[in-house]
Amino acid sequence: MSPCPRCTGPIGDRAARSRTTTARNLTICSACGTAEAVRDARGLAPVPLNEWPVKAP
Numbered sequence: 149m150s151p152c153p154r155c156t157g158p159i160g161d162r163a164a165r166s167r168t169t170t171a172r173n174l175t176i177c178s179a180c181g182t183a184e185a186v187r188d189a190r191g192l193a194p195v196p197l198n199e200w201p202v203k204a205p
């Protein structure tokens with residue numbers, strides 16, 4: 149399996165769908181999925197694709 153494009157870490161067996169695209173067709177790791185959910189809950193936009201990979205998910 150290819151690495152997580154958001155943090156370059158392993159995606160593992162709990163893949164998530166990134167909120168950066170409306171289609172949510174980007175697979176990211178569960179840590180990044182959680183990080184995006186936290187940002188969303190705080191009213192922040194997801195880290196844009198052109199700033200990937202991020203250091204700390």
Ligand SMILES: [Zn+2]
Nearest residue numbers: 152155177180
């Ligand atoms: Zn990740």
